[in-house]
Amino acid sequence: MSPIPLVIIGGGPAGYTAAIYAARAGLHPVLYQGPNPGGQLTITGDVENYPGYRNGITGPAMMEDFQAQAERFGTIVKAGTITKVDFAAYPLELILDSGEKVVAKAVIIAAGASAKWLGLPGEKRLYGRGVSACAICDGFFFKGKTVVVVGGGDTAAEESLYLANLCQQVHLLVRKDHMRASKIMQERVLKNPTIQVWFQTEVKDIIGQETVEAIEVINPEATTRIPAAGLFVAIGHQPNTLPFLPYITVDHQGYIQTNPGTTQTNIPGVFAAGDIQDPHYRQAVTAAGTGCMAALDAERFLQQASRN
Ligand SMILES: Cc1cc2nc3c(=O)[nH]c(=O)nc-3n(C[C@H](O)[C@H](O)[C@H](O)COP(=O)(O)OP(=O)(O)OC[C@H]3O[C@@H](n4cnc5c(N)ncnc54)[C@H](O)[C@@H]3O)c2cc1C
Known part of the structure; x- marks a missing residue:
């Protein structure tokens, strides 16, 4: 099985933004949407604070735009939830809810968080x-x-x-x-x-x-x-980290820890973006921002890996 260059876990603002950047950089990302395609914004009405939509837009319509933009540049969007990973292996291994195994050279975890x-x-x-x-x-x-x-x-x-x-x-x-x-x-x-x-x-x-x-x-x-x-x-949020916990370091609240100023996790080649690593801001625009960072970090990692 030849490894996929980049797998993106999550079809919310962070995952799709990572996909847009990675696809435009020629990384041919494969994105798994998980249990909630479109992410948290699919359960809201109007989004009025996302820049660029001056009259506001409904959450579901906005996420359709995100997906279409990611697909336009060649992102392969797939249904499927990651249930297990082996990040001790390289290439990195991921198991889907269908039982299928996927191997990847780099992974961006953008699986979001759920309100309690x-x-x-x-x-x-x-x-x-x-x-x-x-x-x-x-x-x-x-x-x-x-x-x-x-x-x-x-x-x-x-x-x-x-x-x-x-x-x-x-x-x-x-x-x-x-x-x-x-x-x-x-x-x-x-x-x-x-x-x-x-x-x-x-x-x-x-x-x-x-x-x-x-x-x-x-x-x-x-x-x-x-x-x-x-x-x-306002009784807290639960970051969706369960499948990654044996390998990925999280903070005391359960959010994925990244190296300051980057999206790099404790595992080389694994990056985290969006609400799953953000206990503070939890906004679509900040999720998108870190999605962009993760794609750029993954691109650099893959470039370096190809030189070695
Ligand atoms: C009701 C509500 C209203 C909001 N309104 C606004 C607003 O007006 N403006 C604003 O900026 N923000 C708003 N937010 C916050 C915003 O929705 C989040 O900050 C943003 O969606 C986070 O993006 P994300 O990509 O990190 O995660 P999410 O949007 O949570 O997306 C996570 C994605 O990961 C997938 N996933 C989860 N587990 C797995 C797995 N194991 N395998 C594969 N995929 C997986 C899910 O299916 C989903 O597609 C709102 C949130 C809520 C709940």
Whole structure:
């Protein structure tokens, strides 16, 4: 089996951007789309902050453009999920969910991250219609309205502070009797007059048929209905690293670690781009940016490998 020069794992903004650059550089990349072709943006409505689309665009339409642009330059886009790898071997070995084995000279992991959810029935039903996991992405749609944020860590604190600049009122629900967020973030939240913090409080139900109308919350004292147009779940993200874990070094939160300023992982020839290596920004444009970096890093690696 002759190795594929470059395999890209993931069909989101990072993977497709890597594919565009790699294909234009003549690397003939093969991209596996995984369980969610198009990535996280396929489950959102309008994307208004991706440069170049001055009137905004729906997430699915944007990802169709990404794929078409990657294919235009010769990227081979395939269905299939990587379930296992052997990165101790070289060429690098990947096993697909079909059982097929693929070997590659270089690999870009752009498998993204998934938001953690509360698991309430209304959450799925009203997703994109009031329920969100990304304040920077969706906060604008709640300008001047009341929203509820769930979580006690730094992410929840950051999301609350971001929303407090846009919304009339932010209710932050913290499950424990204290926040896990860093001291400075806690202070900022507690001092902010727009944010009301509810300790020992959990969501019981999300009320609304077509859109979110209220959040029913429960704490040791009472069950309360908070009228609100939005629910932001900020209880963390899970990077999709499982198939790569035996070989790839991750940080304490589970994100792939790369050498600073590059997309190089601890395995030569394996690069990481997008949300799977980014606990901070998690935006389509930053994912695309690191996708570009990964393609350039892979190109250099392959050039060097061909000289040796
Ligand atoms: C509801 C919502 C709204 C958002 N709105 C915005 C917005 O308005 N603007 C913005 O900039 N950002 C927005 N974001 C964030 C943005 O979607 C992400 O930052 C971006 O999609 C990350 O890109 P990615 O390519 O790293 O990963 P993803 O988009 O998560 O794509 C990952 C890809 O990897 C594939 N994959 C996973 N595991 C495997 C595997 N084992 N084998 C093969 N493939 C695999 C998946 O199928 C998927 O195709 C939003 C996110 C959400 C959830």
